[in-house]
Amino acid sequence: MTGLERFNTLRVRIALGGLALVAGMVPIAFIGISALSTIGTTVAAELDQLQRVTAVSNGVTVAVSDEIRAAEQYLSARTPEVQQQFRTAAASVYTFQQALQSLGALTEEERIAVTRLENLQAQAEVWYAYAHALADLGRREDAHAAAITAREPAEQLLASVLSVAEGQSRQAEATTDRLVDAARTRRSVVLLVLATSVVIATLVGVALFRSVDRPVQDLVGAARRFGAGDFRPMTLRGTMPGELRELTDAMDSVGARLRTIIVAVTNESQQMADTASDLSAVSEELAATSGEITTAMVDISNSAEKQVSGLEHSRQRMEHLATLARKNADVTQRVVTLGQQIRRLADDRRREMATAGASIADVRTVVERSARQVEELERLTAAIDDFIDLIKRISSQTNLLALNAAIEAARAGERGLGFAVVAEEVRHLADSSAKAAEEVADTVRTIRHQMSEVAQTMASGRGKVAALGPMAEGVQRALGDIASAVAEVEQTTANVSREARAHLEATDEIGAVLRTVSEAASSHASSAEQVTAAAEEQGASTEEMAAQANALTQAAERLRALVKDLRV
Amino acid sequence: MRLAAELAVREINAAGGVRGRPLALVLLDDSASTQRAIQVARQFYDMPDVYAVVGHLTSGTTIAAAPVYNGGATPLLEISPSASSPTATHGAPYTFRVCPTDLLHGARLAAWARRQLAAERAAVLYLNDEYGRGVRQVFTSSFTSLGGRVITDDPYLPDLPSFQPYLERLQRAGGAQVVMVAGTRAGAEAIMPAMRAAGVTAQVMGGDGLTGLEIDGTLISSAYLPDRPGERNAAFVAAYRRAYDSRLPDHRGAGAYDIIHLLARGLDAVGPHRDHLRDWVAGVGTETPAFEGVTGTIAFDENGDVPNKDVVVGVVRGGQLVTATP
Numbered sequence: 062m063t064g065l066e067r068f069n070t071l072r073v074r075i076a077l078g079g080l081a082l083v084a085g086m087v088p089i090a091f092i093g094i095s096a097l098s099t100i101g102t103t104v105a106a107e108l109d110q111l112q113r114v115t116a117v118s119n120g121v122t123v124a125v126s127d128e129i130r131a132a133e134q135y136l137s138a139r140t141p142e143v144q145q146q147f148r149t150a151a152a153s154v155y156t157f158q159q160a161l162q163s164l165g166a167l168t169e170e171e172r173i174a175v176t177r178l179e180n181l182q183a184q185a186e187v188w189y190a191y192a193h194a195l196a197d198l199g200r201r202e203d204a205h206a207a208a209i210t211a212r213e214p215a216e217q218l219l220a221s222v223l224s225v226a227e228g229q230s231r232q233a234e235a236t237t238d239r240l241v242d243a244a245r246t247r248r249s250v251v252l253l254v255l256a257t258s259v260v261i262a263t264l265v266g267v268a269l270f271r272s273v274d275r276p277v278q279d280l281v282g283a284a285r286r287f288g289a290g291d292f293r294p295m296t297l298r299g300t301m302p303g304e305l306r307e308l309t310d311a312m313d314s315v316g317a318r319l320r321t322i323i324v325a326v327t328n329e330s331q332q333m334a335d336t337a338s339d340l341s342a343v344s345e346e347l348a349a350t351s352g353e354i355t356t357a358m359v360d361i362s363n364s365a366e367k368q369v370s371g372l373e374h375s376r377q378r379m380e381h382l383a384t385l386a387r388k389n390a391d392v393t394q395r396v397v398t399l400g401q402q403i404r405r406l407a408d409d410r411r412r413e414m415a416t417a418g419a420s421i422a423d424v425r426t427v428v429e430r431s432a433r434q435v436e437e438l439e440r441l442t443a444a445i446d447d448f449i450d451l452i453k454r455i456s457s458q459t460n461l462l463a464l465n466a467a468i469e470a471a472r473a474g475e476r477g478l479g480f481a482v483v484a485e486e487v488r489h490l491a492d493s494s495a496k497a498a499e500e501v502a503d504t505v506r507t508i509r510h511q512m513s514e515v516a517q518t519m520a521s522g523r524g525k526v527a528a529l530g531p532m533a534e535g536v537q538r539a540l541g542d543i544a545s546a547v548a549e550v551e552q553t554t555a556n557v558s559r560e561a562r563a564h565l566e567a568t569d570e571i572g573a574v575l576r577t578v579s580e581a582a583s584s585h586a587s588s589a590e591q592v593t594a595a596a597e598e599q600g601a602s603t604e605e606m607a608a609q610a611n612a613l614t615q616a617a618e619r620l621r622a623l624v625k626d627l628r629v
Numbered sequence: 630m631r632l633a634a635e636l637a638v639r640e641i642n643a644a645g646g647v648r649g650r651p652l653a654l655v656l657l658d659d660s661a662s663t664q665r666a667i668q669v670a671r672q673f674y675d676m677p678d679v680y681a682v683v684g685h686l687t688s689g690t691t692i693a694a695a696p697v698y699n700g701g702a703t704p705l706l707e708i709s710p711s712a713s714s715p716t717a718t719h720g721a722p723y724t725f726r727v728c729p730t731d732l733l734h735g736a737r738l739a740a741w742a743r744r745q746l747a748a749e750r751a752a753v754l755y756l757n758d759e760y761g762r763g764v765r766q767v768f769t770s771s772f773t774s775l776g777g778r779v780i781t782d783d784p785y786l787p788d789l790p791s792f793q794p795y796l797e798r799l800q801r802a803g804g805a806q807v808v809m810v811a812g813t814r815a816g817a818e819a820i821m822p823a824m825r826a827a828g829v830t831a832q833v834m835g836g837d838g839l840t841g842l843e844i845d846g847t848l849i850s851s852a853y854l855p856d857r858p859g860e861r862n863a864a865f866v867a868a869y870r871r872a873y874d875s876r877l878p879d880h881r882g883a884g885a886y887d888i889i890h891l892l893a894r895g896l897d898a899v900g901p902h903r904d905h906l907r908d909w910v911a912g913v914g915t916e917t918p919a920f921e922g923v924t925g926t927i928a929f930d931e932n933g934d935v936p937n938k939d940v941v942v943g944v945v946r947g948g949q950l951v952t953a954t955p
Binding site: 155159162163167169172173176177179180183184186187190191194195197198200203 | 668692
């Protein structure tokens with residue numbers, strides 16, 4: 062994992078999305094706040110200026126009115142109080158006039174007007190003071206004339222003051238207009254800022270949703286494919302976030318191992334089916350051979366009985382020969398012929414038995430191979446168990462991961478809702494995986510049970526096949542004995558035939574020999590019966606083996622059906 | 630003031646100018662009118678090659694022009710040689726002056742009247758403008774607080790028909806030992822014959838607005854007198870007399886002379902730049918050493934005033950103003 066990929070996780074993607082939102086919103090909020098605060102400052106400054114201008118303007122108007130009133134009043138009622146009022150009002154006119162002068166908002170024309178106002182005020186004040194002095198001296202006429210002179214600048218002063226007040230009122234209107242304009246501009250700025258923030262939030266949200274949703278959708282699709290039994294390798298677009306990449310890697314490794322196992326199971330079941338088919342063919346062959354043996358043995362048995370009864374007849378005849386020696390040669394000749402017949406038969410049977418022995422050896426090889434393959438299958442099923450354990454562990458981890466993802470999604474709040482759904486899906490997937498693993502485990506248990514039965518049957522079949530070997534050897538040995546005995550009979554009979562006429566006294570001896578031969582023939586008959594019984598028993602075993610081979614074939618078929626629908 | 634300023638410029642250019650360039654003087658007349666002063670200020674303000682204004686002469690014109698110089702994007706330095714109104718430089722960072730305020734003039738004259746002349750009664754005639762009202766107000770309050778009484782306190786303007794009624798009323802009220810003329814030389818020249826006509830025999834005194842008055846015995850306060858001791862002043866007075874037909878410089882000329890030399894030094898230090906020059910001037914006496922001029926030591930405070938400068942009381946003798954002796 063490279064350094065960059067370490068940061069390519071859902072957590073980091075969501076965090077980056079959040080950071081992008083914050084980084085986008087902070088300057089926007091800052092612009093909005095600064096726009097609002099600018100308008101607030103502007104309004105406050107404009108209103109403050111307006112307030113001061115209005116206060117000064119009102120003050121100068123009131124002071125000028127007071128001054129003129131007191132000045133005129135002193136001419137008719139000369140009291141120190143009125144004089145004092147006049148002087149106080151005049152002084153305050155200068156104070157207000159200076160304040161007006163120092164206000165920053167005045168135009169140069171207004172400044173000149175205010176300066177003119179000061180000059181008018183000075184003239185009016187001087188002329189009224191002059192008139193007052195004349196009045197104090199009792200020169201009423203002169204005082205009246207001076208007052209008339211004073212009234213001209215006084216009237217102009219009042220007019221000027223009023224025009225300044227009007228100017229201020231116009232300025233107030235202009236200020237209002239400026240504020241309205243400023244408010245309109247700021248409102249546009251704020252609206253623009255809001256629109257920008259909405260666009261940025263939408264873009265970041267969509268990008269975030271896409272960066273999380275696409276890989277999750279891909280993964281869900283791949284998981285569904287797995288669930289449907291398609292274990293081919295996943296092909297996922299683009300780069301995955303770290304958590305999903307781990308999940309993808311785990312699922313990929315699950316798929317790879319499943320593919321290996323399915324291929325192995327398919328091959329093994331094919332091999333098992335082939336083996337079972339071989340076994341079945343061999344069983345059929347064996348059954349056929351056993352039938353032949355039985356038939357042959359029945360023949361042998363019948364011949365032996367015939368021989369016994371023939372020998373009995375010979376002995377009677379020999380006893381009769383003792384008396385009827387002439388007929389001896391004929392009888393002997395018949396005995397020779399019979400012996401040759403027996404030897405031929407015995408030789409035939411011995412050859413057949415040799416063939417049967419070879420078949421039995423084949424059967425033993427096949428049975429032993431089957432037993433080895435069954436053991437191999439048992440080992441394979443043990444591997445499946447390990448693998449199921451792995452699946453269970455992976456699904457448990459997936460479950461835990463999905464739980465963590467759900468918690469993270471809950472932390473992410475509204476933006477995590479989509480991811481919460483995905484996390485729930487992943488958890489369902491983990492549950493399904495666990496369930497599927499359990500089902501596979503059940504199937505494997507069933508297969509193993511059946512295979513164990515097959516193994517037991519194979520073991521018993523192997524024992525029985527092993528027992529057949531010595532039995533066949535016994536039969537062969539007995540047949541050899543028969544052949545040698547017949548040869549001896551032939552030689553003896555030949556001797557008898559050659560020497561009967563000359564050696565009648567040997568008749569007793571022949572009778573003894575015949576007795577021996579008769580006993581041997583009886584023993585041959587019982588041996589032949591024994592062989593027949595063994596052959597029958599072998600036939601039964603072969604049938605049983607065929608049945609087991611059939612069961613094996615069916616198990617192999619079931620196994621093949623189980624993996625047939627899986628795509629690897 | 631114009632003559633002294635031209636003398637200073639000639640001296641500087643004769644010595645090589647400022648940074649090798651000659652100093653030029655642009656002259657505009659505000660006619661002591663506040664309305665005209667505003668227009669003149671605008672003209673100066675709009676000349677990009679003007680880095681400082683020497684003026685205006687009176688308190689009224691200085692105050693009226695100050696908003697023009699201190700406003701806008703390229704404020705212009707204004708140093709007045711004689712605007713003595715207490716508030717003339719207040720709230721105007723580009724407005725300075727090199728003279729003491731009326732507070733000092735009014736206070737020194739009131740003290741002189743009470744202590745040297747032992748006057749108990751005073752009459753005040755004041756020119757009804759910014760300057761006259763300022764001097765009058767300080768004199769009245771100082772004289773009263775020193776135990777004297779102000780008997781009459783009357784305003785005038787140049788077009789007043791006669792001072793007779795004011796003086797007659799004063800006489801009826803019992804007269805006064807001093808008549809304080811808080812105005813100009815022209816006002817004093819009209820008042821003094823009227824006093825004689827009304828029989829008022831008081832000592833006439835006034836602030837530096839009376840400078841140039843040639844009536845002997847009149848007491849005039851001034852920030853500068855030509856007989857001020859010191860070699861620099863002696864050299865300046867001698868040069869002035871040589872250049873201008875043996876006439877003597879007054880406080881306005883001496884102030885303008887000092888301002889020109891101060892500005893030349895500032896331009897040499899920081900170059901032709903309005904803001905840099907203003908900041909350099911504001912630092913004289915704090916960041917840079919105080920300037921030793923013919924009018925005394927110039928060191929500005931935060932208002933652009935020279936609080937360490939004093940006012941002397943002079944007396945007219947033989948048509949010349951000389952330092953008065955108690």
